[in-house]
Amino acid sequence: MNFFGQTRSLLVKRAFFCLSVLAFQGLVTFSDFGNLSSLAVQPAFAADASLAVDDFSSQYTALTKRILLAGVDLERFSLNYRLETSKRPKFRQLRYFATQEAGAGCGLGFEIASIKEFGIGRKHPLQIDTRVLKGGLITAMTGSIIAGSGSGLELSSNVYSGIKRRQHGYDARSATKTVSAKLKEIDRLLAEREALVAAHKDSPAYERAMVEGQILKEMRIAFVDEYSHFNIDSRKFFATQNMFFLLNAAYNSLGAAAAYVGDKSLHNPTLNGASNIMFIVSGAMAAVSPALSVMSGNLMARHARRVLDRELGPAVAFKDEEFSAKRKLLEELLPGAQGSLIPSLPATQRLAMYTESNKLFVKQLDNETHTIRRLQEVALQTNLLAPPIGGTLMTQGILGTVGYYSYRTRPRKQLNCGYAGAIVGCVGLSANLVGTAAWLLSSMAYEHKLKAKQQMPAQLIKARLQHLDDLQKLLEGI
Numbered sequence: 173m174n175f176f177g178q179t180r181s182l183l184v185k186r187a188f189f190c191l192s193v194l195a196f197q198g199l200v201t202f203s204d205f206g207n208l209s210s211l212a213v214q215p216a217f218a219a220d221a222s223l224a225v226d227d228f229s230s231q232y233t234a235l236t237k238r239i240l241l242a243g244v245d246l247e248r249f250s251l252n253y254r255l256e257t258s259k260r261p262k263f264r265q266l267r268y269f270a271t272q273e274a275g276a277g278c279g280l281g282f283e284i285a286s287i288k289e290f291g292i293g294r295k296h297p298l299q300i301d302t303r304v305l306k307g308g309l310i311t312a313m314t315g316s317i318i319a320g321s322g323s324g325l326e327l328s329s330n331v332y333s334g335i336k337r338r339q340h341g342y343d344a345r346s347a348t349k350t351v352s353a354k355l356k357e358i359d360r361l362l363a364e365r366e367a368l369v370a371a372h373k374d375s376p377a378y379e380r381a382m383v384e385g386q387i388l389k390e391m392r393i394a395f396v397d398e399y400s401h402f403n404i405d406s407r408k409f410f411a412t413q414n415m416f417f418l419l420n421a422a423y424n425s426l427g428a429a430a431a432y433v434g435d436k437s438l439h440n441p442t443l444n445g446a447s448n449i450m451f452i453v454s455g456a457m458a459a460v461s462p463a464l465s466v467m468s469g470n471l472m473a474r475h476a477r478r479v480l481d482r483e484l485g486p487a488v489a490f491k492d493e494e495f496s497a498k499r500k501l502l503e504e505l506l507p508g509a510q511g512s513l514i515p516s517l518p519a520t521q522r523l524a525m526y527t528e529s530n531k532l533f534v535k536q537l538d539n540e541t542h543t544i545r546r547l548q549e550v551a552l553q554t555n556l557l558a559p560p561i562g563g564t565l566m567t568q569g570i571l572g573t574v575g576y577y578s579y580r581t582r583p584r585k586q587l588n589c590g591y592a593g594a595i596v597g598c599v600g601l602s603a604n605l606v607g608t609a610a611w612l613l614s615s616m617a618y619e620h621k622l623k624a625k626q627q628m629p630a631q632l633i634k635a636r637l638q639h640l641d642d643l644q645k646l647l648e649g650i
Contacts, residue, residue, distance in 0.1 A: 228372050232381065235365040236388070237647060239358060243391055244644050246354045248637060249347075250399040255633045256342040257406040261329045269612045271322025275424065276604040278315020282308035282431070283598035290591035297583040302438045309438075313431035320424030327417035330410065344407050344476065351399050352483045358392055380505040383498060390495050397490040400480050405538070407476045412469030416461055423457035426450055430569075445576045451569030459562025557607045564600025568593035 285308035293300040337343045341350060362385070369381045430450035437443035481487060575589025622628045626635070 228368070228375060229377075231368055232365070232377075235361060235368060236384070239361045239365065239388055240647050241644065242354065242358045242361060243388075243395060244640055244647065246351065246358065246395050247398070248640050249350060249354065250395065250402060251633050251637050251640070253342050253347045253399070254402045254406070255630060255637075256337055256340070257402075257410075258629050258633070259333070261326075261333065264326060264329070265612070265615065268322055268326055269608065271318050271325075273605060273608055275315040275319025275322070276601050276608065278311045278318070279427075280598065280601040280605060281315075282312035283594050283601055284308075285311075286594035287591065287598060290587050290594055293587035294584055294591055297587060300587075306435055306438055309431045309435040313428045313435070316424045316428035316431060320421045320428065323417040323420035323424065327414055327421065330414055330417070334410075344403055344479075347399075348403065348480065348483050351396075355392070355396065355484060362388060362392070380502065383502045383505060387495070387498050387502060390490070390498065393488050394490040394495075396484055397488070400477075400484065400487060403480060404473050404476045408469040408473040411472035412465045415468040416465040419457060419461040419464060423454045423461065426457070427454040427565075430454060445573060448569045448572035448576060452566050452573065453569075455562050455564070455566030455569055457562070458565060459559045461562070462558045557603065561600045561604050561607075564596045564603075568597040568600075571596070 285304050289300050289304050334343060338346060341347065365388075366385060369378065369385060372378060375381070427450075430447050433443050433450065434447035437447050477487070571589045571593035575586040575593075579585035579589070619628065623631070626632075
């Protein structure tokens with residue numbers, strides 16, 4: 173009897189142990205224990221369950237902390253990428269202003285000389301001083317070479333800056349690959365955290381953990397949305413700017429060639445028609461260059477969007493209204509959370525408030541950047557002045573062409589067309605000189621005002637990076 177009694181007691185204990193494990197895993201309930209619930213091992217089970225809850229809490233906190241730190245790292249990279257791409261080459265503003273003003277000033281000198289000599293020639297064709305016209309044409313050619321070289325220099329500067337960014341991993345392609353890798357790590361941690369929470373549905377903090385998980389996913393959307401926004405904007409801007417520099421160099425080169433041929437036509441009149449035709453094409457290119465530049469930027473923006481959709485997934489807009497609602501729900505669930513889960517909340521709230529301000533930050537940064545870029549559109553780069561200025565130069569070429577081909581045997585009529593064209597060209601280049609100076613002064617004044625308010629794009633980004641550093645220290649203290 174003792175043998176069978178000991179065996180039965182041993183079997184009962186082993187059965188209870190097995191049922192305890194199953195109950196902890198959620199496979200059976202405590203009511204299934206029956207009379208075994210009165211055994212002395214119940215306090216031991218309660219202690220094991222308490223340890224299990226503590227283990228869940230520690231794992232939960234550790235995973236949430238890693239996700240938040242990974243998010244901070246991603247956001248920091250995104251902001252540094254923006255900071256690098258927004259850097260402007262030193263002295264570009266004054267340098268480019270000087271070359272464009274020199275080009276316009278030399279062109280204006282030619283127009284003034286032409287008005288004087290063609291005015292004389294309308295009445296007395298034989299009294300025209302070809303040496304004055306020759307000097308004017310050489311001056312115009314020199315100005316076009318200077319202006320075109322200025323654009324070529326800035327285009328080369330952009331290429332060089334792009335190479336430097338690529339070396340540091342801040343070109344568009346490398347940056348997107350880096351962000352993609354960081355997102356994969358965040359997604360892995362989110363999936364691990366989701367599985368952990370799903371395995372502890374009986375925890376009093378389960379509902380709060382689920383809401384906090386939704387907030388973390390919304391943060392991921394905000395990070396991707398902000399980086400995508402910056403990436404597309406920078407690529408669009410560089411494509412627009414580079415296309416303009418290229419076109420500007422091209423039509424100034426053509427203008428220099430037209431002036432050279434015009435100089436030769438003083439001794440070989442048969443070249444006069446070709447010279448004026450080149451002036452027409454040069455003026456037309458100047459008029460449409462801003463539109464073509466904007467078109468190039470828009471095409472690049474579409475290409476950048478396709479690349480981001482392929483590398484980071486389809487675009488999902490961050491909705492701050494929904495984000496705010498989930499944050500409030502998380503705060504309402506706080507009283508029901510277990511103590512060991514709470515340490516992650518302050519950091520989560522801090523990052524949530526930071527992320528929620530994303531929309532306002534991006535809007536402010538965009539406004540300031542957009543205004544500065546518009547004010548930096550010196551010379552013929554401005555969308556407002558380029559078409560009429562280019563139109564006046566094109567009109568001058570048309571009048572010269574009509575005068576040559578229609579009045580070859582009527583020099584007074586021919587010179588009269590040249591006189592009218594020189595007046596039109598003088599108006600256009602005068603507007604170019606004044607407009608360029610006005611844009612430069614406006615840009616410098618506006619930038620000075622923003623610097624005083626600490627609202628320059630670079631200042632805004634650096635301030636946000638400092639907030640990230642503070643947040644990281646808070647997270648690391650959890």
